[in-house]
Amino acid sequence: MSPYDPSAFPPFAVTVDLVVLTVRHHALCALSVRRGEPPFQGRWALPGGFVRTDEDLSQAAARELAEETGLRAQNGAHLEQLATYGDPQRDPRMRVVSVAHLVLAPDLPAPRAGGDARSARWAPVGTLLGENGQDHGGDTAPLAFDHGQILADGVERARSKIEYSSLATAFCPPEFTVGELRRVYEAVWGVALDPRNFHRKVTGTVGFLVPTGGTTTRQGGRPAQLFRAGGATLLNPPMLRPEV
Amino acid sequence: MSPYDPSAFPPFAVTVDLVVLTVRHHALCALSVRRGEPPFQGRWALPGGFVRTDEDLSQAAARELAEETGLRAQNGAHLEQLATYGDPQRDPRMRVVSVAHLVLAPDLPAPRAGGDARSARWAPVGTLLGENGQDHGGDTAPLAFDHGQILADGVERARSKIEYSSLATAFCPPEFTVGELRRVYEAVWGVALDPRNFHRKVTGTVGFLVPTGGTTTRQGGRPAQLFRAGGATLLNPPMLRPEV
DNA sequence: TCAAAAGTGTTGGTTGTACACCCATGA
DNA sequence: TCATGGGTGTACAACCAACACTTTTGA
Numbered sequence A, B: 001m002s003p004y005d006p007s008a009f010p011p012f013a014v015t016v017d018l019v020v021l022t023v024r025h026h027a028l029c030a031l032s033v034r035r036g037e038p039p040f041q042g043r044w045a046l047p048g049g050f051v052r053t054d055e056d057l058s059q060a061a062a063r064e065l066a067e068e069t070g071l072r073a074q075n076g077a078h079l080e081q082l083a084t085y086g087d088p089q090r091d092p093r094m095r096v097v098s099v100a101h102l103v104l105a106p107d108l109p110a111p112r113a114g115g116d117a118r119s120a121r122w123a124p125v126g127t128l129l130g131e132n133g134q135d136h137g138g139d140t141a142p143l144a145f146d147h148g149q150i151l152a153d154g155v156e157r158a159r160s161k162i163e164y165s166s167l168a169t170a171f172c173p174p175e176f177t178v179g180e181l182r183r184v185y186e187a188v189w190g191v192a193l194d195p196r197n198f199h200r201k202v203t204g205t206v207g208f209l210v211p212t213g214g215t216t217t218r219q220g221g222r223p224a225q226l227f228r229a230g231g232a233t234l235l236n237p238p239m240l241r242p243e244v
Numbered sequence C: 001t002c003a004a005a006a007g008t009g010t011t012g013g014t015t016g017t018a019c020a021c022c023c024a025t026g027a
Numbered sequence D: 001t002c003a004t005g006g007g008t009g010t011a012c013a014a015c016c017a018a019c020a021c022t023t024t025t026g027a
Helices: A057-069 A147-164 A167-171 A178-189 A195-204 B057-069 B147-164 B167-171 B178-189 B195-204
Strands: A013-024 A027-035 A048-050 A078-085 A096-104 A117-124 A209-216 A224-229 B013-024 B027-035 B048-050 B078-085 B096-104 B117-124 B209-216 B224-229
Touching: A013 A057, A013 A147, A013 A167, A013 A178, A027 A057, A027 A147, A027 A178, A048 A057, A057 A078, A057 A096, A078 A147, A078 B078, A096 A147, A096 A167, A096 B096, A147 A167, A147 A178, A167 A178, A178 A195, A178 A224, B013 B057, B013 B147, B013 B167, B013 B178, B027 B057, B027 B147, B027 B178, B048 B057, B057 B078, B057 B096, B078 B147, B096 B147, B096 B167, B147 B167, B147 B178, B167 B178, B178 B195, B178 B224
Parallel strands: A013 A096, B013 B096
Antiparallel strands: A013 A027, A013 A048, A027 A117, A078 A096, A209 A224, B013 B027, B013 B048, B027 B117, B078 B096, B209 B224
16 A cells, blocks of 8 residues: 555554444443453453455444444434544553444344354443443443443433434434434433423424424324424534433 | 454554644634655644554643643643544555544743654644635645644634633633633634623633632733632533624 | 323523623723 | 723523423323
């Protein structure tokens, strides 16, 4: 690729890791895969893999996402770069710099295991992060590498970003009701919101929601209007997260 | 460093690039260095360099910052990771992934040139980005590599971050007046703010400012109280950027 | 008929903004 | 005494939280 001597600079391995979040059963869940080989064999980790020589970072992330979940970005899901992790000791094998990406996806069918992973699953983020003395979903081991920190950073990004952007719609199917969108906010923030004020707020913000004309009763009760995500990406005024 | 075969993964060069912002002469300025060797010889670029094998990304950024400016982080200045840029074509020599960092610094003495840079200077970001048909500070060439995009991303991050955090104080000397802090906001956002409402807002936000007891008349007019940055990092309520 | 969820109206407190006004210094 | 920037008071408008109330379905 170049006439340069590779020994003139320290060589790094570069990977992408994915924080894939969804809302299922009224809880914020993340995709995790069980590692099939050392190090951390048998432990849960975030999906990811090496960046190839001819692809951009976001292309690598989209490729890994498709390989692990069958999900294509730009198909309702949202993908953005999260942060980069490069502690010299983060991988015991070699010097690896990982560019973490955040994916917000609607509730998906059961994940497929791929590559070097024995299995894959959705797990509530509280479980994966070992909050409240919960175990980590069957064993007490935290996530492999620094993936616990990466996941925590991704969750915090998602929590703050749905406040001032319309990204919460990325957790919803193509058509959804105001109540379904509200349950997304409640799951991500872990709070209860007033249905009446929420309804007024989201329908009053221009460009956030576009009515499709249809209705549904899939949540029970009175039929609810169906909406699609509107073109607006920034919410003004923002959705205010209640005090803790 | 490891028993692994380096040919098992594609090797990358990893660098840190720095967006160093300050406010001088009532304008938001960025540090740029003139390149002394190809590619882009003679063009302006952001300071930066290779990450060493034994250092973390933030350590590498702090080291480069000290080498280029003599500035130590944690000495009033703020350093945070910005984003990572890894387009395969971004450096014509080889595959380079650059982890950009953002530095907010008080007005500094003239920068020192270091390393492979012929010279270094502060320039208004509007000039460096070629806004409003301005040239790029003496010649019409944009910044080298993708540094124009990196700088634009850093400026946007700074503009939004002073809205909901106390980071604007990083642009001020250790002791400063409310008026000086207001001029920082005005320079970064490029707007005029009401001095009366601004005063009430910042002094009313607990933990933002701590009075030192001293006063100064260095801005002329009635003596102004001096403040230090308080412990709070998140502003609640945020400083609202006026509509465009 | 009842429970459940959708949606509207109203009210009262909080917050932001605009701007009149006073204060303390240097020139 | 005047210009300059620092700082306080106040009134109006916009906004938000709380909650009573009506609507429309399935069971």
